[in-house]
Amino acid sequence: MTDLSHLARPGAEIAVRVTPRASRNAVILDGEAIRVTVTTVPEDGKANAAVVKLLAKALGVAKSRLVLVRGATARDKLFRID
Template sequence: MAAVEQNSEGIRLRIFLQPKASKDAFVGLHDDELKITITAPPIDGAANAHLLKYLSKAFKVPKSRIILEKGELNLHKQIFIPAPQIIPQEIAHLLS
């Protein structure tokens, strides 16, 4: 399974999340997952909430529509982004 998959309904990301980083960023591939760093700590769901907010801004999709499919309590996550308005350059590069 690829780190990034696109179909007619949206984009599915397999993510390796690094919380408590110095900045929010798409880092690149980490094994077969997309590595994303975020500044929020992994406490009481703060990292997940921050990740969804970051992806919401990056893909121009309302935060409430992004689905955390797997990995709520894990650094390895699977997220579905329905009908993204924009595809960030770092992600578009992985799709080509």
């Protein structure tokens, strides 16, 4: 698991690129970009919930502190840490 704890500041906005239906769950730091791959399907918010769980673990914050600001139905998402 990629450690992103250095990004976990209140008010920080984190842009991620999501790949649903991947072969495994992972958080990948690719240069400046953060890519999250999840095995769940993108229906009924299941993939978003999986992304929140993985991202919160990588950041070392509670899931409830992550707020999806933009991209609920898109692959490019923007999260804010409260």
